[in-house]
Amino acid sequence: MENNKVEVIIVGAGPAGASAAITLARAGKKVLLADRADNAGDKNVFGGTIYAKQTAEIYPNFWKTAPVERAVTEQKIFMLTDCDSVQFGYKYASKASYKAFTVKRANWDRWCVEQAQKEGAYFAPKTLVKELLIENGKVVGIQTEFEKFYSDIVIIADGVNSLLAKQIGLRNEIKDKDVSLSVKEVIEIPKENLQDRFNIDDEDGCACKILGGPLKDIMALGFMCTNKNSIALGYSVSIDELKKHNIKPYELLEELKEHPTIASYIKGGKTIEYSSHLIPEGGYNCIPKVYDNRVLVAGDAAMFVNNIHFEGTNLAMLSGKLAAETAIEALNLSDCSASVLCSYYKKLEDSILIKDLRTHKNTIDVIRxxxxxxxxxxxxxxxxxxxxxxxxxxxxxxxxxxxxxxxxxxxxxxxxxxxxxxxxxxxxxxx
Ligand SMILES: Cc1cc2nc3c(=O)[nH]c(=O)nc-3n(C[C@H](O)[C@H](O)[C@H](O)COP(=O)(O)OP(=O)(O)OC[C@H]3O[C@@H](n4cnc5c(N)ncnc54)[C@H](O)[C@@H]3O)c2cc1C
Structure with missing residues (x-):
């Protein structure tokens, strides 16, 4: 990289940042992808599924080589009372209808970044971006802990807290009701037991949503997903509810694990990971301005999560790709001003991303x-x-x-x- 200068800097190597990086690199643009983690995905928390459609648009036939755990062939909803449960599910008849895969984020994010690197993107791990560099009122790059990097455009994909979007006034603090805390355990279970309990074959997987039980009367939703030989079990709860009910997140997860229905799935398992993370859940009404002069915002940083359909990674990948396509157009025009970059929002509006978020703009209030x-x-x-x-x-x-x-x-x-x-x-x- 000459003089620490590239055409586009992307901050954050999650699903949004990696898809932006690969799209730009494929178009022959010089791109730097920076992440604070030692390896991409190391710190990223997840408990569910990536969706085949949008993923394959960026990584064609990804399931043949990517580190996917299981193809989701059954989706279930568990309705729990204090002791009992009703479960209903949808089992896909044909494997050709694979819609989603369970993955472990550390493996998945690393693989995605490797694909971007193969196309020519520079990846800078262990690079904490402290702030955007601003000269004469213009964003000109990033300030890391140790050095400055310059670019024509910065794509901000630094996740739910997005300090960088806040720095330039594109985002405010999220209100407690618009963000959830997700807590999750990964519980190791011998493969054969796991497959017996979920009634699935070798490669197949099951993704479950959990309502009620210990999570009753609070804005909280549980999830349980099968990896190869482990189960990701957790729930997310709105921060305002957490405060209102004085919930201790870990205790609530313990209660969920002890519910007779859930306990029968995880029996004899060993917890190998415990983690927590925030999810932006404000939806359409909380979308910030996602472009400015020389800047675009993608993924969770732009609050692109459809919590009614449990979609985040796909919207992150889609927005990363659309941000990259907008950046490519701007670079080709040699005009990276907001008047060109505003076409990003138009692209988002024409895609399922804004359409779906708009459809559900009041749904959470109704659920609440x-x-x-x-x-x-x-x-x-x-x-x-x-x-x-x-x-x-x-x-x-x-x-x-x-x-x-x-x-x-x-x-x-x-x-x-x-x-x-x-x-x-x-x-x-x-x-
Ligand atoms: C428990 C849980 C379960 C979920 N389940 C699902 C699911 O089943 N399906 C689904 O589609 N979505 C799910 N999601 C949501 C999904 O994980 C997110 O929507 C998605 O990861 C957003 O991707 P992103 O690239 O925008 O942000 P992130 O994945 O958060 O990536 C941001 C990256 O930026 C880096 N970063 C942050 N700040 C800096 C900085 N200053 N300098 C350098 N690097 C920085 C971070 O290290 C990170 O790698 C779940 C989320 C959680 C927490």
Missing amino acids: KNIHTLTSLYPELACDFFDLLTAADEIPKRAKYRKFLSKFIKSRGITASIPFVFLAMEKCFKK
């Missing part, structure tokens, strides 16, 4: 208002219903239907219950 219904009442009703359906005892079925129906109406209110009332009337009251 109905959190008791979703995490406490529905799991309870679902368990009651299956109990009613399956218990063969001396209580007449009609009495059971009446009891269930009256509980349902009392808890949901008459308007929400009308369709169910009609359905059930016949069974309960018709002679």
